[in-house]
Amino acid sequence: MEAHLLRFVERVRCLSDNDSSGDQLISTEFNLIRQKSASLKEDYGLTTAVGEIKENAKKNRYRDILPYDQTRVCLAPTPSEYESDYINASFIKxxxxxxxxxxxxxxxxxxxxxxxxxxxxxxxxxxxxACREFEMGKVIFIFHLFSFQVNTRHLSTQETRKVSHFQYTAWPDHGIPDMPDGILGMMELARQKQGNQTDPVVIHCSAGCGRTGVICAVDYVNDLLLMEQIQEDFNIFDLVLELRRQRPSAVQTKEQYAFVFHTVAQMFQKVLEMKNKNTETSASLYINAVPAKTSLKSGSLGNHTDPNFHISNPVCGCLRCCRCGPTMHQSSQAAHSKMWKINFLFSVNELLCSLTSQYNLIQTTLVYKLAM
Known part of the structure; x- marks a missing residue:
């Protein structure tokens, strides 16, 4: 397997060294992915009928990003006010x-x-x-947990579960992080929290395809590494196509596609370093694998010393109101006051926050109540 890893790292280095020609090769591959993606529906009989239903259309953040009926997540039946089983979410193997x-x-x-x-x-x-709560003036994620009671005739129980919520804060929409290290570090912690659990890991960004697809691709390759199943014909092209067969537009831009290459190359390089036990030689092999031109200067989104990266006691129900400016805070508070009228499934018993320069870890205890 080492030879396959080395070959991939060499390819990424060559793409970087060739500069414009390497960028052209990436562009050509990604354009081919877009062309093939257009025929996936017909080739695999994929449909989006449920997401197009009028009652469900309002549940889609973007009209052109709908889950395939064949891979969509179906919600279990609940009381009549939540009778729909639709959510814009897809299973990915x-x-x-x-x-x-x-x-x-x-x-x-x-x-x-x-x-x-x-x-x-x-x-x-x-x-x-893989996003912030607010991006380009839009609310991307509302992290509210409230109590919700379901009245039944024969069942009375209260179950408690813990969920770890990782947030990568330095990844702009349609862009890429400056370097792969932060993503890889966060994903390693997430894997430790997941352990040997077979339950699905939820990954989301704004649309649940671009940044989400990158994370799925990188974690998929990480599992191949752990199982030592990197084959001679391994390539990112086929992997992204397979992801797109399950979730539309997974890995949405050419820059994100290139970022998968560089991130995977860094993963492979670290494995080679461990196996060779010669960091000087192996490090020199990768020194130009992630060229400066791939870095995205994302302004405040990429500012890892931002003093607003701090979590204090929330005053309006928003977990990070300390990061909202006065105007945003006031509008946020007004919006949240309306949200209190909605019954939610869970209540927060515990909130533990651990912050690094690029990502947050929030552990919450979720309580689901079924009362007589």
Whole structure:
């Protein structure tokens, strides 16, 4: 397998060294992916009928990103006010038989209940969020957990579960992080939290396809590494096409596609370093694998010393109001006051926050109540 890893790293280095020609090769591959993606529906009989239903259309953040009926997540039946089984989310198979992802959009104010229904019903232990709460003036994620009671005739129980919520804060929409290290570090912690659990990992960004697809691709390759199943014909092209067969537009831009190459090359390089026990030689092999031109200067989104990267006591129900400016805070507070009128599935008993320069880890205890 080492020869296959080395060959891939060499290819990425050559693409970087060739500069414009390397960029052209990436562009050519990605354009071919887009062309093939257009025929996936016909080739595999994929449909999006459920997401197009009038009652469900309002639950989609973007009209052109709908889950395939064949891979969509179906919510279990609940009381009549939540009778729809639709949520804009797709199952994606992992490399290992017991590995599964749920790729989903950032919940809307009208779908946040459905989001937490999905978390509960699929016994999710880990959520990875590859965006900020607010992006380009839009609310991307509403992290509210309220109590919700379901009256039944024969059942009375209260179950408690813990969910770890990882948020990567330095990844702009349609862009890429400056370097892969932060993503790889966060994903390693997420894998530790997931452990040997076979329940799906929920991954989302804004639309649940671009940044979400990158994370799915990288984690998929990581599993192949752990199982030592990197074959001679391994390539990112086929992997992204397979992801797109399960979730539309997974890995959405050429830059994100290139970022998968560089991130995977870094993963392979670290494995080679461990096997060769010669970091000087192996490090020189990768020194130009991630050229400066691939870095995205994302302004405040990429500012890892931002003093607003701090979590204090929330005053309006928003977990990070300390990061909202006065105007945003006031509008946020007004919006949240309306949200209190909605019954949610869960209540927060515990909130533990651990912050690094690029990602947050929030552990919450979720309580689901079924009362007589």
């Amino acid at each position: 992992g490399a290992a038989k017991n590995r599964m992802y749920i790729a989903t959009q950032g919940p809307l104010s009208s779908t946040v209940v459905d989001f937490w229904r999905m978390i509960w019903q699929h016994n999710v232990k880990v959520i990875i969020m």
